[in-house]
Amino acid sequence: MIFLLKKKTVNLFVTGIFFVGLSIGTYSFALHPNMNKWKNEQIVVTEVKTDRKAVALTFDDGPDPTNTPVLLDILKKHNVPATFFVTGIHSQEYPALVQRMALEDHEIGNHSYSHPDFNHKSNKFILNEIRKTNKIIYKLTGKQPVFFRPPGGYLSFDMVDLIRKEEMIIAYWTYQQDSKDWANTSASRIADHVIKNIKPGQIIILHDGCPNGLQTAKAVDTIIAKLSIQGYEFLTLSDLIKSADK
Numbered sequence: 001m002i003f004l005l006k007k008k009t010v011n012l013f014v015t016g017i018f019f020v021g022l023s024i025g026t027y028s029f030a031l032h033p034n035m036n037k038w039k040n041e042q043i044v045v046t047e048v049k050t051d052r053k054a055v056a057l058t059f060d061d062g063p064d065p066t067n068t069p070v071l072l073d074i075l076k077k078h079n080v081p082a083t084f085f086v087t088g089i090h091s092q093e094y095p096a097l098v099q100r101m102a103l104e105d106h107e108i109g110n111h112s113y114s115h116p117d118f119n120h121k122s123n124k125f126i127l128n129e130i131r132k133t134n135k136i137i138y139k140l141t142g143k144q145p146v147f148f149r150p151p152g153g154y155l156s157f158d159m160v161d162l163i164r165k166e167e168m169i170i171a172y173w174t175y176q177q178d179s180k181d182w183a184n185t186s187a188s189r190i191a192d193h194v195i196k197n198i199k200p201g202q203i204i205i206l207h208d209g210c211p212n213g214l215q216t217a218k219a220v221d222t223i224i225a226k227l228s229i230q231g232y233e234f235l236t237l238s239d240l241i242k243s244a245d246k
Contacts, residue, residue: 032155038170043160045237046172048201048244053232055202056240057082057220058173060111060149061182061209063090063097068208071217072100078224082106083237085149085171088113088133090209095140102141107236109147109171110134118154127162134166147171147237171237173205179219182210187218194223198230201244203237 038044057075062068063086075082084101086108091098101108112118112129113136130148137145148163149171163170179185179193194204204223206216224234235243 034157034160035155038160042169043164044155044170044172045203045241047174047203048240050201050240050243050245052243053200053230054235054240054243055198055200055204055227055232056237057204057206057223057234058085058109058149058171058237059083059206059208059216060085061090061115061207062086062213063094063101064209064213065094065097067210067213067217068094068097069100070214071208071220072097072104072106074217074221074224075106076104078221078228078234080224080234081236081239082234083109083147083171084208085109085111085147086133086137087111087115087209088129088136089115091133091136091140098137098140102143107147107238108137108141108143108145109149109237110137110145110168111149112151115151117152118150118156118159123158123162126159127166130162130166130168172203174199174202177202177204179206181216181219182207182212184212185215187215187222190216190219191222191226194219195226198227198232200232201240203240 039046059082062084084106086098098108110130110133113132114129118126134145146169148168150159176197177194179190181190207213208216
């Protein structure tokens with residue numbers, strides 16, 4: 001995922017430095033100059049400090065009429081809860097899928113209304129994307145979303161301030177657990193990436209709303225089976241945060 005920063009971030013990172021960081025494996029969410037502060041303030045979460053062998057499966061960009069039902073069937077088979085970051089526009093189009101997520105005890109987070117590029121967008125535009133989707137989710141499930149995951153991993157000082165006022169948390173993911181499953185890659189490669197990099201407290205990012213979503217669903221079947229053997233349990237993001245070491 002590429003993080004898009006507003007001018008207010010003082011243009012600290014040039015493209016060349018960004019790609020050098022990627023190539024030597026040092027890229028992390030600390031790329032944003034304020035990331036550590038936000039994490040300490042618990043307005044942004046990327047992982048949870050815990051010795052408990054627990055992780056959170058999270059899914060973006062849905063619901064999708066083909067991929068999401070298959071994924072939900074797999075989660076139901078394993079009796080595993082997950083956190084879905086849905087877009088408002090797809091939730092309006094496929095409301096029964098959002099309601100099924102809620103009925104099957106999955107957590108539902110906000111992934112904006114139309115999945116836009118927030119870079120250079122006004123605060124009013126961003127706030128409308130967040131509030132519009134919150135209203136749709138509440139109407140369908142009766143629950144107000146706690147978490148917001150910005151499209152493309154976008155961050156800015158202004159957006160964080162908006163999220164504070166909305167009394168929400170920005171839900172990132174553990175950067176080692178971005179398998180880029182949205183690309184045209186196989187289920188085995190997706191599963192291998194997640195299993196190879198697994199550690200307690202991680203937030204695993206996957207996508208049910210992308211064209212490669214059926215491969216993701218197949219990978220999830222393998223991920224749950226193999227990590228369960230290793231003693232891992234799967235929690236919603238809220239429950240993972242509650243499990244944090246005190």
